[in-house]
Amino acid sequence: MNDITVLEALKQALRRLPGVGPKSASRMAYHLLERDREGARLIAQALTNAVERIVHCKRCNNLSETELCPICSSPRRDKSLLCVVESPSDLVSLDQSGVYNGLYFVLMGRLSPLDGIGPEEIGIPRLEALLDEGTVKEVVLATNLTVEGEATAHYIGDLVRARRIKASRIAYGVPIGGELEYTDRNTLARALAGRREA
Amino acid sequence: MRIHQQPAYVLHHRDYSETSLLLEVFTARHGRIGLIAKGARRASSRVRGILKPFQRLLIGWSGKGELAVLTGAEQDGPDTSLAAQALYCGFYMNEVLLRLLHRHDPHDALFEAYQNTLQRLRHDDTNEAVLRIFEKHLLRELGYGLVLDRDVVDRAPIEAQAVYDYIVDRGPRRLAHLELNLPTEGIRMRGASLIALEQESFAEAAMLRDAKALMRAALARHLGDQPLHSRKLFRRVVATATGDVMAEAGVDKAGG
Ligand SMILES: [Zn+2]
Numbered sequence: 142m143n144d145i146t147v148l149e150a151l152k153q154a155l156r157r158l159p160g161v162g163p164k165s166a167s168r169m170a171y172h173l174l175e176r177d178r179e180g181a182r183l184i185a186q187a188l189t190n191a192v193e194r195i196v197h198c199k200r201c202n203n204l205s206e207t208e209l210c211p212i213c214s215s216p217r218r219d220k221s222l223l224c225v226v227e228s229p230s231d232l233v234s235l236d237q238s239g240v241y242n243g244l245y246f247v248l249m250g251r252l253s254p255l256d257g258i259g260p261e262e263i264g265i266p267r268l269e270a271l272l273d274e275g276t277v278k279e280v281v282l283a284t285n286l287t288v289e290g291e292a293t294a295h296y297i298g299d300l301v302r303a304r305r306i307k308a309s310r311i312a313y314g315v316p317i318g319g320e321l322e323y324t325d326r327n328t329l330a331r332a333l334a335g336r337r338e339a
Numbered sequence: 340m341r342i343h344q345q346p347a348y349v350l351h352h353r354d355y356s357e358t359s360l361l362l363e364v365f366t367a368r369h370g371r372i373g374l375i376a377k378g379a380r381r382a383s384s385r386v387r388g389i390l391k392p393f394q395r396l397l398i399g400w401s402g403k404g405e406l407a408v409l410t411g412a413e414q415d416g417p418d419t420s421l422a423a424q425a426l427y428c429g430f431y432m433n434e435v436l437l438r439l440l441h442r443h444d445p446h447d448a449l450f451e452a453y454q455n456t457l458q459r460l461r462h463d464d465t466n467e468a469v470l471r472i473f474e475k476h477l478l479r480e481l482g483y484g485l486v487l488d489r490d491v492v493d494r495a496p497i498e499a500q501a502v503y504d505y506i507v508d509r510g511p512r513r514l515a516h517l518e519l520n521l522p523t524e525g526i527r528m529r530g531a532s533l534i535a536l537e538q539e540s541f542a543e544a545a546m547l548r549d550a551k552a553l554m555r556a557a558l559a560r561h562l563g564d565q566p567l568h569s570r571k572l573f574r575r576v577v578a579t580a581t582g583d584v585m586a587e588a589g590v591d592k593a594g595g
Pocket of ligand 1: 200202205209210211214
């Protein structure tokens with residue numbers, strides 16, 4: 142039954158990548174086979190390693206090579222603070238800011254009612270179990286400022302407050318180096334609403 | 340076909356490629372349309388922040404058929420985002436519109452009703468009533484308007500104190516005294532609830548409950564078997580907020 146060629150199988154495999162259609166898949170396949178076989182071996186090996194060794198951290202749900210990721214197992218982190226983000230890349234951005242010293246929870250998504258993505262699909266039961274452990278005293282809701290991100294923050298905020306834990310939403314404003322003239326008015330409105338003493 | 344400066348709301352958006360968005364949009368004069376917003380996901384995109392639900396926009400597009408291409412979009416009026424429970428109500432309306440509207444069927448009056456409902460959701464915390472009124476307008480605009488002002492058998496005006504049996508395809512029929520203790524096939528409600536829905540003013544909680552049961556049944560005809568995702572989530576939210584997990588199971592029974 143299996144009469145597709147090895148080349149065809151490669152193209153079809155590449156098409157599983159987001160944003161890769163038949164044309165790009167074909168271009169990638171020819172590039173790897175014609176010009177960079179060594180690169181192809183590297184990719185294959187890296188993918189195999191990653192798939193075999195990367196799991197979800199059992200505490201924060203982020204991708205990790207260990208059962209408990211380095212952030213969660215660090216003794217220098219404030220375990221009473223929990224920051225909830227949508228994706229691993231959001232975590233990286235926030236952590237690089239260097240001002241936050243608490244722990245994280247990575248949802249790996251956001252509530253999106255019209256796509257059928259509800260609380261279970263984004264690991265909310267695991268977050269609830271974490272809150273029930275009793276070590277977290279404040280939750281910082283750092284989901285995106287999209288309607289879905291807001292809905293997610295609101296939903297989790299209710300769960301947090303129901304446990305008598307403090308919930309806060311990160312503030313949004315004008316980017317540093319951003320000129321007011323070129324900042325959209327919603328951002329400006331929020332920046333004004335969230336102003337602080339100077 | 341090129342269209343410019345059309346009042347519109349985004350009903351739903353989905354990532355289309357690394358840089359583009361697929362939009363379902365509700366417009367004033369062209370009804371629901373599907374659009375590709377090329378480059379809208381790039382950090383440099385000027386429309387990135389505004390192509391979101393519940394925000395009145397002026398948009399342009401070109402092309403016809405199932406998917407046209409967005410050629411321009413600007414925010415029309417102030418930021419009109421919804422918060423908290425109103426946000427879930429907004430998702431619910433959008434999901435219902437996506438399920439019931441066909442592309443390219445113009446619905447001017449429904450656009451007006453949708454816009455008014457969003458406005459009310461922002462200021463009014465009696466969300467339930469606002470949603471029932473929207474549903475009433477929606478059914479009427481789709482050609483399935485409910486009879487709310489008279490008995491369908493004898494055409495007599497609805498009496499507040501009488502009890503009616505409402506069969507969705509027909510309308511309300513006043514129950515005779517002897518029938519009150521017998522099972523009937525429709526939804527049973529007081530005349531006052533029908534009048535409240537007709538006049539869009541709900542003085543008592545029981546009126547809202549009746550209206551909800553009636554709307555559930557009426558919409559179920561058109562929504563089919565697939566449950567609404569946003570309704571499920573909304574129920575969860577209400578249950579979480581009130582700490583009442585049983586509400587999740589309870590609410591759904593009404594009207595099926
Ligand atoms: Zn971790």
